Amino acid sequence: xxxxxSAGVVSKRMWVTARSRVxxxxxxxxxxxxxxxxxxxLFLLPQLIGITFVTFVLVRLLPGDPATRILGSLxxxxxxxxxxxxxxxxxxxxxxxxxxxxxxxxxxxxxxxFTSHPVVDDIRDRFPATLELITISLIISLLxxxxxxxxxxxxxGGRLSRLADRIVFGYGxxxxxxxxxxxxxxxxxxxxxxxxxxxxxxxxxxxGIQPPPTITGFxxxxxxxTGNFQAFSSAVRHLALPxxxxxxxxxxxxxxxxRQVMSSVLDAPYIEHGRTLGLRDRxxxxxxxxxxxxxxxxxxxxxxxYLLGGAVLVETVFSWGGLGxxxxxxxxxxxxxxxxxFVLVAAVFSILVYLLVDIAYxxxxxxxxx
Amino acid sequence: MTYTxxxxxxxxxxxxGLMIIFIDLILVVFGPLLxxxxxxxxxxxxxxxxxxxxxxxxxxxxxxxxxxxxxxxxRLDLLIGVLAATISFFxxxxxxxxxxxxxDRRxxxxxxxxxxxxGMDVIQSFPVFIFAMxxxxxxGTSVRNVVxxxxxxxxxxxxxxxxxxxxxVREQPFIDAARCAGNPEWRIALRHLLPNSxxxxxxxxxxxxGWAIILTAGLSFVGAGVPTPTPEWGLMxxxxxxxxxxxxxxxxxxxxxxxxxxxxxxxxxxxxxxxVMDPTAR
Amino acid sequence: MSESLLDVRHxxxxxxxxxxxxxxxxxxxxxxxxGEMMGVVGETGxxxxxxxxxIVARLPKTARVSGQxxxxxxxxxxxxxxxxRLVRGKEISLLPAGGREALNPLAPVGVQIANAIxxxxxxSKRYAEQRAVDLLRAVAIPDPEAxxxxxxxxxxxxxxxxxxxxxxxxxxxxxxxxxxxxxxLDVTVQLQVLEIFAALVRDYHSATLIxxxxxxxxxxxxxxxxxxxxxxxxxxxxxxxxxxxxxHPYSRALLAxxxxxxxxxxxxxxxxxxxxxxxxxxxxxNRPPARLEMVxxxxxxxxxx
Numbered sequence: 001x002x003x004x005x006s007a008g009v010v011s012k013r014m015w016v017t018a019r020s021r022v023x024x025x026x027x028x029x030x031x032x033x034x035x036x037x038x039x040x041x042l043f044l045l046p047q048l049i050g051i052t053f054v055t056f057v058l059v060r061l062l063p064g065d066p067a068t069r070i071l072g073s074l075x076x077x078x079x080x081x082x083x084x085x086x087x088x089x090x091x092x093x094x095x096x097x098x099x100x101x102x103x104x105x106x107x108x109x110x111x112x113x114f115t116s117h118p119v120v121d122d123i124r125d126r127f128p129a130t131l132e133l134i135t136i137s138l139i140i141s142l143l144x145x146x147x148x149x150x151x152x153x154x155x156x157g158g159r160l161s162r163l164a165d166r167i168v169f170g171y172g173x174x175x176x177x178x179x180x181x182x183x184x185x186x187x188x189x190x191x192x193x194x195x196x197x198x199x200x201x202x203x204x205x206x207x208g209i210q211p212p213p214t215i216t217g218f219x220x221x222x223x224x225x226t227g228n229f230q231a232f233s234s235a236v237r238h239l240a241l242p243x244x245x246x247x248x249x250x251x252x253x254x255x256x257x258x259r260q261v262m263s264s265v266l267d268a269p270y271i272e273h274g275r276t277l278g279l280r281d282r283x284x285x286x287x288x289x290x291x292x293x294x295x296x297x298x299x300x301x302x303x304x305x306y307l308l309g310g311a312v313l314v315e316t317v318f319s320w321g322g323l324g325x326x327x328x329x330x331x332x333x334x335x336x337x338x339x340x341x342f343v344l345v346a347a348v349f350s351i352l353v354y355l356l357v358d359i360a361y362x363x364x365x366x367x368x369x370x
Numbered sequence: 371m372t373y374t375x376x377x378x379x380x381x382x383x384x385x386x387g388l389m390i391i392f393i394d395l396i397l398v399v400f401g402p403l404l405x406x407x408x409x410x411x412x413x414x415x416x417x418x419x420x421x422x423x424x425x426x427x428x429x430x431x432x433x434x435x436x437x438x439x440x441x442x443x444x445r446l447d448l449l450i451g452v453l454a455a456t457i458s459f460f461x462x463x464x465x466x467x468x469x470x471x472x473x474d475r476r477x478x479x480x481x482x483x484x485x486x487x488x489g490m491d492v493i494q495s496f497p498v499f500i501f502a503m504x505x506x507x508x509x510g511t512s513v514r515n516v517v518x519x520x521x522x523x524x525x526x527x528x529x530x531x532x533x534x535x536x537x538x539v540r541e542q543p544f545i546d547a548a549r550c551a552g553n554p555e556w557r558i559a560l561r562h563l564l565p566n567s568x569x570x571x572x573x574x575x576x577x578x579x580g581w582a583i584i585l586t587a588g589l590s591f592v593g594a595g596v597p598t599p600t601p602e603w604g605l606m607x608x609x610x611x612x613x614x615x616x617x618x619x620x621x622x623x624x625x626x627x628x629x630x631x632x633x634x635x636x637x638x639x640x641x642x643x644x645x646v647m648d649p650t651a652r
Numbered sequence: 653m654s655e656s657l658l659d660v661r662h663x664x665x666x667x668x669x670x671x672x673x674x675x676x677x678x679x680x681x682x683x684x685x686x687g688e689m690m691g692v693v694g695e696t697g698x699x700x701x702x703x704x705x706x707i708v709a710r711l712p713k714t715a716r717v718s719g720q721x722x723x724x725x726x727x728x729x730x731x732x733x734x735x736x737r738l739v740r741g742k743e744i745s746l747l748p749a750g751g752r753e754a755l756n757p758l759a760p761v762g763v764q765i766a767n768a769i770x771x772x773x774x775x776s777k778r779y780a781e782q783r784a785v786d787l788l789r790a791v792a793i794p795d796p797e798a799x800x801x802x803x804x805x806x807x808x809x810x811x812x813x814x815x816x817x818x819x820x821x822x823x824x825x826x827x828x829x830x831x832x833x834x835x836x837l838d839v840t841v842q843l844q845v846l847e848i849f850a851a852l853v854r855d856y857h858s859a860t861l862i863x864x865x866x867x868x869x870x871x872x873x874x875x876x877x878x879x880x881x882x883x884x885x886x887x888x889x890x891x892x893x894x895x896x897x898x899x900h901p902y903s904r905a906l907l908a909x910x911x912x913x914x915x916x917x918x919x920x921x922x923x924x925x926x927x928x929x930x931x932x933x934x935x936x937x938n939r940p941p942a943r944l945e946m947v948x949x950x951x952x953x954x955x956x957x
Contacts, residue, residue, distance in 0.1 A: 043488075046488065047488070047491055047492060047495065050488065050489070050491075050492035051492055051495055051496075054492055054493070054496070058501075058504055058505065058508060059504065059508060169383075170383065173634055173637045173638055173641060174630075174634055176580070176581075176584075176633070176637055177580065177584070177630050177631075177632075177633035177634035177636075177637055178626075178630045178633075178634075179584055179587055179588060179591075179604075179607070179626060179629055179630065180588075181588060181591050181607065182607050182622065182626030182629070182630070183626075185607070185610075185611055185614045185622050185626070186614075186623065186626070188614060188615060189614050189615070189617075189619050192615070193614075193615060193616070193617050200615070201615065268753075269748070269750045269753040269754050270753065270754050270755055270756045270757070272710065272748075272754075273746075273748050273750070273754035273755075273816075274756070275710060275737075275740075276708055276710050276740055276741070276746045276748065277740060277741035277745070277746075277768050277771065277819060277820075278737045278738065278739070278740035278741030278742060278771055278772060279741070279767055279768065279771045280737075280770075280771050283767050283771065287756045287758075287759065290756075290758050290759070291756070291757070291758055305497065306497065306498070308497050308500075309497025309498055309499040309500045310497075310499065312499055312500065312503070312592070313499070313588055313591060313592065316591075316592060317611065327500060327503070328503075328592045328593075331503055331504060331507040331592070331593075331594055332507075332592070332593055332594075334507075339504060339507075342500075343496065343500060343501075343504055346496065346497050346500050347495040347496045347497075350495050350496070350497060351495050354495075364758075365758065366757075366758065366803050366805075373670070376670050
């Protein structure tokens with residue numbers, strides 16, 4: 001019946017216990033993830049310091065005089081001197097840097113010139129709006145683009161497959177070419193002005209609807225959890241167009257990458273060998289999917305990082321009231337504490353996202369870190 | 371050469387892309403001669419007329435002919451894009467090659483290479499658009515600053531790409547052979563690594579031109595780009611934004627269309643160059 | 653009922669590229685009998701690997717095929733893809749030339765072998781994985797329970813090759829097509845691998861078609877040998893006949909080259925071993941292959957054109 005039966009007795013118990021101990025993720029033998037994190041942490045600190053340094057230099061490159069800008073051109077010389085003194089701008093630059101770092105450690109990002117609130121509070125208030133927008137956009141992008149990319153990457157050769165491939169190819173190039181702010185405007189025109197289906201670009205909720213109590217800051221989640229369906233539907237309707245814009249523009253790279261990786265994995269020798277062995281279709285596809293995962297995870301993380309910056313323009317178009325709009329206002333108003341704070345937060349967020357991506361990569365691919 | 375022709379036959383989109391770039395080139399060179407109206411002359415009596423015979427693309431809120439402005443804006447956007455991409459290229463490619471060649475080895479040059487890469491890490495931690503926006507806003511809105519900012523934020527990509535390219539090429543035996551023949555390190559880097567890596571750099575360069583144009587438009591849209599009232603696609607979209615919501619779609623549509631088509635053309639051509647030069651796909 | 657396990661008749665394969673059409677297999681006719689190890693030798697590009705791929709119908713989409721491939725009285729060329737999938741890995745197994753590349757880098761090897769088993773049997777996962785361990789033991793991999801958990805990159809190339817063999821023999825195929833099974837392996841491992849094949853052929857009355865560039869393997873283990881060049885067969889002969897009285901000039905050149913590289917003495921030893929009563933050819937080829945002329949018992953040579 002089979003070969004190897006005569007070869008000896010298998011210790012059944014040994015096999016079973018060995019397998020259950022190690023499991024499918026057996027390559028994650030404890031110390032590997034921790035060791036990697038430890039090594040990464042070493043790099044993290046200088047990187048964070050570097051970021052604070054660059055942020056500081058960036059914002060203090062101010063050619064104009066913030067005193068004049070804020071107090072107006074009619075301010076007297078004394079008022080301006082007093083203003084500068086109050087903000088510690090007369091101290092030498094390196095001392096300003098030390099002071100700023102000290103404040104940072106205490107979690108103090110300064111007071112915004114424009115809103116007169118602590119920047120930390122401003123950011124904390126607006127962060128959920130942006131996070132909700134980009135998170136939902138990312139999730140929908142994944143749900144739409146990954147299956148499409150898999151289908152296009154399979155390249156079965158049939159007419160439908162080739163057509164799908166062409167469409168994916170064209171869209172991939174288009175997605176990077178169309179400006180997101182312009183697309184948002186076009187969608188507004190079509191769906192709001194012409195078809196009356198979408199709400200006006202005035203923020204996250206209809207006027208007159210109270211936002212739900214803050215649990216996460218995500219209007220969708222919070223209203224759903226508190227059973228406030230009116231707020232929920234309003235939030236969803238307001239999210240529709242900005243999310244559609246972001247998905248169209250930023251989903252492109254995810255689609256392209258999925259398709260490309262799927263196609264190249266399917267060309268790999270082990271896939272061919274799997275078919276030669278007569279493996280079931282399902283098994284082969286599973287192998288292909290699993291092997292396609294790492295680059296897709298990477299690009300997802302990268303896009304998530306991009307979305308934070310990209311959301312800036314879309315938020316402006318839709319008056320979203322999130323961090324992006326805050327950033328634009330800060331820059332337009334020469335509000336340098338707010339700008340500083342915002343840039344710092346954005347950079348730290350990016351670093352965190354990339355770190356998560358690297359960890360995910362480590363979990364998925366057993367070859368890394370050995 | 372025959373393969374190129376075969377490729378073109380099988381990929382009509384590439385021809386479309388080439389045509390787009392060609393048309394853009396014409397607009398850049400001959401733009402101001404082709405416009406029916408003065409693109410910076412306001413005529414408030416004519417404000418917000420829809421597209422028609424007199425004004426192909428209509429007029430904006432200041433009565434300026436949109437068609438003329440779109441054509442003239444091509445010149446500015448394309449020049450900024452190409453210039454910024456070129457600067458990025460010429461700064462990033464040599465840095466990347468040197469970083470790759472000297473990296474991961476003993477000696478102070480390796481240390482310098484590490485430092486460079488950490489620097490690139492830090493710069494890339496900032497979201498691209500935000501970084502460029504703050505740069506221009508802090509330094510002042512002007513064409514020169516926009517070019518500098520856009521060039522700056524695109525440098526890390528070239529450095530990384532060329533560095534990884536150089537890292538793999540330098541392991542090849544012919545580099546050692548050159549060394550045995552007595553070539554000094556710098557000449558090896560220049561004569562042997564450069565030609566191999568330049569292909570990667572050029573492909574990335576054409577992609578970067580597209581990115582640079584879009585970035586410029588985005589910056590101008592939020593007021594951190596070129597100063598008003600220069601005809602520039604992003605600015606025109608910004609001007610037309612409010613009109614969009616009230617139903618006058620033409621001031622914002624046409625510049626965006628021109629922008630999208632142009633960048634699309636560059637993207638298609640860059641992708642085609644990459645595929646034509648890939649010997650495994652034949 | 654014919655004795656042949658595999659009967660390839662007038663097989664032609666063309667590959668279409670943008671430059672034109674290339675004929676990679678030209679009127680190939682070959683038969684493999686049960687209980688026989690047949691060697692196929694030739695230089696790179698002679699079409700040896702393509703021949704094996706054609707037999708299991710895994711040619712690229714740009715290939716145009718004509719001819720017949722009969723396996724146990726069934727023409728494989730007429731089977732649907734679904735039917736072919738049942739044949740591959742079960743009746744005819746291909747051992748690829750890629751080594752570790754042919755293994756999925758992200759799955760433990762035990763799981764991969766188990767999948768090969770379950771593709772043709774409705775076994776449970778647990779049972780299949782146990783069988784996988786048995787197979788690993790059969791291919792002489794030490795500590796098979798632990799090895800089954802390993803990922804391909806954790807194995808030496810010799811072990812990876814043996815894993816591939818385990819996958820190939822998992823479902824007790826009647827015919828094993830081996831593509832350079834010993835390339836890149838230590839000499840001792842080579843011997844083990846070939847001994848496994850020989851045992852299979854002997855104990856289960858199956859057959860093996862080995863593509864190789866190593867005439868030594870052919871001399872030691874095969875009963876018959878076919879020489880290929882430019883996509884066609886130049887000579888087919890029983891091994892003793894071949895080493896003693898090869899007819900085609902190309903075959904002679906190959907033998908001379910082998911002799912030159914391995915040393916006169918070594919070659920002489922092998923020939924002596926052959927002539928002193930090694931394995932006997934089981935069956936004589938009855939039908940002359942295309943364009944080949946019979947010059948002796950079971951010995952065919954391509955006519956000069």
